[in-house]
Amino acid sequence: MKIKNTLLFAVSIIFSSCMAKKETELSKTASPPLKGTWKLVSGTLVEKGDTVVNDYTKNTSFIKIINEDHFAFLQHDLNKGKDSATASYSSGGGSYSLKDSTYTEYLEYCSDRGWEGNYFSFTINISNDTLIQSGVEKIEKEGVNRLNIEKYVRVK
DSSP: OHHHHHHHHHHHHHHHHHHHHHHHHHHHHOOOOSOEEEEEEEEEEEETTEEEEEETTSSEEEEEEEOSSEEEEEEEETTTTOSTTTOOEEEEEEEEEEETTEEEEEEEEESSGGGTTEEEEEEEEEETTEEEEEEEEEEGGGTEEEEEEEEEEEOO
């Protein structure tokens, strides 16, 4: 009986150490999940040789919500629409796919209807609670062809 208990104890220790190693390896290789709510802090648009950098922490609030297979974004001015020069609202959403670091959105709904029905591919990089998304947005019928680089922080 003593040999059987010792053998059982040894097997359980080996099993536990293998599981601990597997969990450690996963935590080192797994990147933080894309799913969640993200707040846009800055955006850079490069179009026809011009670069425009927008700070989304001052007069505008923009969030992106991502679940298992869909995304949505919401943006509005922080003056509650009371200043006609800065009053704004936009929203949109649709499905997405993610393969490695290539994140592709299919915009099914958008307050700017000319953007609907288009695919946009981005390279993403997640580091801690920061998401950097960059890619070309091109819509021929709208005359849009620009590089868009966005920096988000995870909303906790």
